Amino acid sequence: MIIDHLDEPLPGSSLRPTPPGHAYTDPSIFASEQAEIFEKMWNCVLRADALPSVGHWKTVRIGREEVIVVRTRKAGVQAYFNVCAHRGMRVCTAAKGRSRTLQCGYHAWTYALEGDLVAAPNLTSMPDVDRQQYGLRRVQVREWLGYVWVCLAEEPPDFDEAVLGEVRTRFGEIESIDNYGIESLRCGKTKTYDVAANWKLIIENFMECYHCATIHPELTEVIPEFADGLASQRKNGEVHGSNFGQDVHGFTVDGSASGFGELPSIAPGQDRRYYAITVKPQVFINTVPDHVIIHRMFPVSESRTTVVCDWLFLPEVVAKAEADELDLTKSVELFHRVNRQDFEACELTQPSMSSKAYAGGGALVPSEHHIEEFHAWWYQTLGLRRDADAEDSAAAPPAPAPAA
Amino acid sequence: MIIDHLDEPLPGSSLRPTPPGHAYTDPSIFASEQAEIFEKMWNCVLRADALPSVGHWKTVRIGREEVIVVRTRKAGVQAYFNVCAHRGMRVCTAAKGRSRTLQCGYHAWTYALEGDLVAAPNLTSMPDVDRQQYGLRRVQVREWLGYVWVCLAEEPPDFDEAVLGEVRTRFGEIESIDNYGIESLRCGKTKTYDVAANWKLIIENFMECYHCATIHPELTEVIPEFADGLASQRKNGEVHGSNFGQDVHGFTVDGSASGFGELPSIAPGQDRRYYAITVKPQVFINTVPDHVIIHRMFPVSESRTTVVCDWLFLPEVVAKAEADELDLTKSVELFHRVNRQDFEACELTQPSMSSKAYAGGGALVPSEHHIEEFHAWWYQTLGLRRDADAEDSAAAPPAPAPAA
């Protein structure tokens, strides 16, 4: 008999269940997540302007793979597994560089920026070697919001549906985010966080504001409604953005004015409001009137995740900051504190995931309903059943049960 | 066919077998030990006077769990899994503290010291949440010898039988240990040892004195009979304590007088004698006329164990030492050296446990007979068979065989 806990509140309450603790600690579940989620879905990996000219490349981690992203002569930005077709050595052995071809440093097999094998010692005496088949193994690439998105799947999900769909779910349309002109913004600051927690704890944290009053004093000062624990994306069926407080002059650590103007094409309704969007599996987009904050997550193990956070401003704002005519610190500091507060909470939650007291999972209050939808998606994407009999099955995590 | 090696000496000798080496190295056997031994039996975790007043709490590790031990207003010392009933975060995030309630730092779910949920954001709008069911998950607590003992099992073994029973087995009655008044002693010194060895090697080491002549020069100077390798607890059916040497004036590193008097109510036969008791699975009690030494073991992995050793004296002795009117160093130094000597031997034994040459286990000489009883208990508690066919079975370690 299958009991779907999604449709049943927990005993002794109307609270809703979470997955069992081992969903956050089991290396084999993490391996499934790498294979079925991060290595099959679209990942946002780097800012396109980090590859300014032909031949510039960077290596990035996607799932358990290392990928070369390179600006080619003929085909825009392309991406390849960083594995030589001959004996497998890393073709690019640095984090970034610029070159006319991609040459493996072991036996000098040499690839065009567009991927084909173009030279190798004694290659002329091996005329039957197919230059394309023995080229670098290609992965799919798209650009959006000024970022390069990469998908390792042989048959990638439709980008428009999978990625833009998340924005449409949030806003009903795609124009609302287009207003921010994110593709032409520039990165004013990037911070990288090494978080000792499972990636799902981080995404769940982003999906609720029930914790805001407890751990985010600066954020709730700027956006008072967060103190009520509400992070709803819809109110009475309408798209909901969170209003700045009455005396707040900017999205800064102390609510003072940022010192620079709003993004030129935002709609009137986007003024003095904060919007948050999650693009599963690894991107958070936060928009405020004068800048945009984008997080990219890179899961490292079942208990460790790298999070890279970009603060994006108008190019002229970044230029002035570089010339010391403007200070971005107050703007950056607000979400940097929020990040540290959130990630500390995640790190203090991770160790309990292996406790007997959390074996059946925890409880979600009503304002954490976005998390429940995320869990439903997670169960479905991994092909796991949520049922009371799951303890008998090695494949499925046991059904949630009350925590206490 | 089942051959019980307990009843058969090893070939080529009358020596007795030990478990096979992998009993000390296999992570899955260690996981069973955590589940079946440390998470089901009574563990001695901290000195009760470390929680002097209402609201004082400490976090301790038991098996693979972290537990809060707290002095409550209404119910004496209580203990809980350190896991919030809501989303699981560690409720207490330090090693110790004092507070009026136990509040989770993530979403401010707040628990009475007695465990019930008493407050949470928006809790009034969730009236159906059962305050007891969504309280902290309780674990069993007892106090004895001035220590807090905790048991994670839902149905704990009878404390009197399981714990006091070990003392009765040693002395025939419980009064002999009561004479030392351990519950009213004070801790004069605590040392913590991080030992790179399986916990069973440490307990086995404590159970025999065949090694004393080789590695404990100071101890055998004070108790000369240990040089003969005898650590028998009974002689001719009588309870046996080990006599101090003739010229020995105290249980100190050089045999000189300790500088302070005997414990007031010890019996005449306990004068100038050392007694040792093992309270399985993790406590060693050593009594001498003027102080008591208690070890608590906390297994960390199959090859690592934390040992905490307390030296307990009369409160007035500790007070004088704190006022620099008395020096406890000579008393503490004796067993500290014994500890270091023992743990070094265990650490040099651990690596061989994975050797092909120890695959069938080692050999026990007659004076190591207490170890043999420990092994029998270990096999039984884990539900393992000791038989010659065990190599065919994944569940049971292979039967012991000659080492050479």
Place this chain on the structure above:
Amino acid sequence: MIIDHLDEPLPGSSLRPTPPGHAYTDPSIFASEQAEIFEKMWNCVLRADALPSVGHWKTVRIGREEVIVVRTRKAGVQAYFNVCAHRGMRVCTAAKGRSRTLQCGYHAWTYALEGDLVAAPNLTSMPDVDRQQYGLRRVQVREWLGYVWVCLAEEPPDFDEAVLGEVRTRFGEIESIDNYGIESLRCGKTKTYDVAANWKLIIENFMECYHCATIHPELTEVIPEFADGLASQRKNGEVHGSNFGQDVHGFTVDGSASGFGELPSIAPGQDRRYYAITVKPQVFINTVPDHVIIHRMFPVSESRTTVVCDWLFLPEVVAKAEADELDLTKSVELFHRVNRQDFEACELTQPSMSSKAYAGGGALVPSEHHIEEFHAWWYQTLGLRRDADAEDSAAAPPAPAPAA
């Protein structure tokens, strides 16, 4: 249906397949290699003159075991598992030493250098303990080329066939290597490398010179034919040594003269030539006219290998170097650079072994044919099938497939 890829070139080319990537990353395959290769075959472990007199001993690692190698009074060099027959403690707890007996430091069980148990506390009261059966567990020892070779197998392979056979395969006879008088050379320099790569990548690297032009500028300067990527051991059926370049005066980092004379009994054809021999599973021998370079590999994990490299010279040359009358640096530096260049390539290859893009393995060009023979030997020794259906089998790595 079984398809042996050894007999089939890769699609889209006449290139030959390698084993799949997980052969280099799977801990269970590595455990098989330890059990079936390193713990069953002859290992070259130390220079015999490192044990100059009776009682000198060293401990060495073979496979997953620690072994004592000792010069005995009656039986030359002998070797034992470093495991006491009583309770298993390491008998020798240092890397080297000298003693009249081998005594365990735990309970003083004492063994003759020849292995038998000769003393223990209370041993006289245990007259039935068989001194031989409770002696140290012996392992097989041979000496050749001035090295001690050890085999852990109870029934070791025939030394002449297994070890000398590799030399006969290379040279057709054994005399060619005898000419170098390696057993009477002395070690002028030893360097130890901790390489973050699977041992097979290191052996494969040694077996081809297709990489020489790319990574070994100094070596190809001294031996110009290596720049063509040829490292063939036979040419037109004849034994082939690699010739020094015309203007090269010695096998030194800059091709200048070494400053000391040739080994006295080398044959005319061995003059101005370099020969390389692999003695599977862990020895590389390189001979040049005036010295010999010998590598010993000790696999530590599936992704880590210790390599020890000795530079051997005539005793009088080493004596002069010690007296500062001669400088060996130029000779040593050449292969030290080659080592670092090779090991860096191996370390940059190891991470790709777990990539999806290398799941089917890589490709071998014709001049890498020695590697293909090594792979055939590896499959056979581990009892693995090479077939297209292997993906269905947990035991066998999947059949190689094109990399791109």
